[in-house]
Amino acid sequence: MKAPLLEVSHLVKHFESGGGLFRRGAPVAAVDDVSFSIREGETFGLVGESGSGKTTTGRCILRLIEPTSGSVRFRGEDVLAFSRRRMREARRHMQVVFQDPYSSLNPRMRARQIVEEPLIIHGLGNRTDRRERVAELFRLVGLDTAHLERYPHEFSGGQRQRIGLARALALNPSLLILDEPVSALDVSVQAQVINLLMDLQQQLRLTYLFIAHDLRLVEHICSQVAVMYLGKIVETGPAAALFAKPQHPYTRALLSAIPVSDPDAPKQRIVLDPDLVRRDAALREVGAGHWAAI
């Protein structure tokens, strides 16, 4: 078995809530003792509803927010111990694509500049090299190089997400953190972007941390899945097993809440009884590689 590319252990992030100017607020655990590992080349799905801590987890891995405690190992090295300079170097290998292609691209920069910027920041290549690389990236994500000088608003949502992807790929990363990459897109365009992500993964041997609330999509493209609820991973395992035999009451409620696009499908809604969720339950193995906090 391959060694994990990314290993997150006992990650904790507290935010303060309810504090004021002179009074410290009570700490709220947005991420509460989260551990998982991702093997090279796989797509790991982190799912949960708003407030589950999935996005905060993604940001802690890149240290876009500093975690309170825990460790994040990338290729065996502890990322949280890195100096600023070393961290910047490490970010070449771990990139993020954000949810909203409308607000995540600088509206005053041309598409070419947006994709080129990481190359400039990391001092890679001369002008000519960079131009060539940007054009290559444009083609890679299926954009027309005739549109290099356009501004973000001149592109559709799907094309903007491709620009964000080209920028993330500029430095040849091995891990991409995809934070709800298609949820702002039209249904008919979502499938195109998902196909592109699947093609790129094969072509460039990428590893994905796919953060999403859309369980059908996660089921489709992820090999491993972790379900987050109120800051904790309540269930994790191979996607096939987890979707076929969900064990945690929250996972069951979540799966039963997805509208099924089949008018004849029996509707069996499972409503989560909060008393069934034991907050202090440890994950225990319920099947091969399948763990649930029950």
Next chain:
Amino acid sequence: MLEVSHLTTVFDLASGPAPAVDDVSFEVRPGETLGLVGESGSGKSVTALSIMRLVQPPGRISGGSIRFKGRELLALPEAEMREVRGAGIALIFQEPMTALNPVFRIGDQVAETMLAHGRVSRRDARARAVELLGAVRMPDPAARARDYPHQLSGGMRQRVLIAMAIACKPSLVIADEPTTALDVTIQAEILDLLREMKSAFNLSLLLITHDLGVVAETADRVAVMYAGRIVEHGPVREIFRDPKHPYTRGLLASRPGVARGQRLRAIDGTVPVLGALPAGCAFHPRCPDRFEPCNSAPPPEFAVGEGHGARCYLHDGHQAPAIRRPAERAAR
């Protein structure tokens, strides 16, 4: 109940009038749920605003008719139309945070809708508001009535909007993406609530959404919009079992979950923008089945089943190439 015929709503752009809703006809029957499905820019929300006569400039209704319980809404004086809004037809918006006024208590906002129609005294309106909050399953409604919108979760705010919608006993509720901003477990609760309110208050429902799953679970009949036109409509089972328009087929085929780990069957291209619609059938540049007539004139509606119609030349007995059956398409 509601009969929309040949409705056309245009936006006056610098380049000339652009139809956001183009010759749209459908009906909502008593007690039924009609799902109006479309992506962004399909014209589904403008259709809802047109029915309520709430289209703002540069948009304007340029033709067609909207009959509600036999009355022509497009001919009503504004004062009578105001009576129809709320008491006849109620609209539930997508974003519960912006649809509620942040500086008023929610109980007062529910009461306000009843007072606006001058039906009740202030005291009765307050009492009835608490009753309505109870009816939409708000826990401890008397206490919650004193809360401000920001004190409630998104799901609870959506319940308040539903309470406001049913306050004046409308016979038709138009819900525009009522669950889009919500988490999936909360969405399930709100959809259950809408179904429950529908039978308890004997409502007809026009449910506007981009989510095929929501439609499959909620609607009796479906109308699919693309670029301002209804391209297919029919009973929900037929639409999902045997879609006849290539756009509907594409939407259904592009859903994840058909074959895990495989590429999805995406629809090529992007949704056209208002004012730059392709000639002929607006879907033809993205259509895998296009043939000669598709780029010349917009196709009329062809009957393809009992109460099932599709605007696609494939179903024109005179010129459709009968050779292109689905099996052969799959082989291509």
